Amino acid sequence: MRYVDPHIHMVSRITDDYVRMARAGCVAVSEPAFWAGFDRGSAEAFRDYFRQLVEFEPRRAAAFGIHHFCWLCINAKEAENVSLAREVIAVIPEFLDRPGVLGIGEIGLNKNTANEVAIFEAQVELALKTDELLLVHTPHLADKYKGTRMILDILSSDARVKPGRVLIDHVEEHTIRHVLDGGFWAGITLYPTTKCTPERAVDLVERYGSQRIMANSAGDWGPSNPMNVPDFVRALRERGHDDQAIQRLVYDNPLRYFSQSPRCNFPPESLEPA
């Protein structure tokens, strides 16, 4: 089965992961800009990182028949450094017209601080001015519920924000209803210990349906598994769901969301009607 991983940090993965993903049916990945595990020292460091996302990773992915999309931003963790964050936000427009850049992400909150809110709002403003899609990170663990509600408050209070152009990621049982009720897209992240399992993700789609929902591995430099979307496919099959229903979640939905960007240059084939 063809699938898309709509949130994975391939800059932190080895090339063997592309091989395994291609073998499992991956045809496209979408890679948001993220925290590298340390705080970068300058806006120039981000410029180089953005070049890696828009130039090198698409070539590396293409060698295995995988199409690579990316998103650009200053992430929630490094947003705490407001002066650096504002410099990085000024760099982002240099890259927005590059092929495969889908929009601004993954912006969001981390510890739900006032600085993080200010930089989140500044990047939402940039996305609205340049008519970009948004990919939003919701905080980890104890901070997730509060941070998700704050993010939804910010987005819902601005009439210019179209919920169908916003993907709120890392939803779990206590946040998914608020995201879907607001008309936003919801990303379920399959990540050990701190986020969902494939089995819980199947529970969520059985409860809330498959409209505006997608699943991702968020594979990164921590213990994580780029095979988690294929494991989600396996878990859906074990519960008796057919290939058409599964394809809607792991192929049609991500591409339906991405195709709202004029730079989504991956040809979606026979997408099922929404």
Place this chain on the structure above:
Amino acid sequence: MRALLDARTMFDREFLNIRARLLEVAAALDRVDRAAGRNKIGTDDRWPQVSAAVRVLCDGAPDRAERVEMVFSDPYDPNWRTPSSR
């Protein structure tokens, strides 16, 4: 999408997973008890969260996963933007 398997099938499939994961929790709590200095962490404010989460598992009400998440979540104040709530 809706659940396709009946409750008997689901319980038969999940019972060993439930058993294994409850054993993991029990063993982890034993591990903490055996560690040196156990008497010094009795007032850690995460213990009431663990107890509350276990009570959710046993109370027979629905939406246990969501309620366990909320046990471990910081509270949300809808007035977070107003200066007095900071």
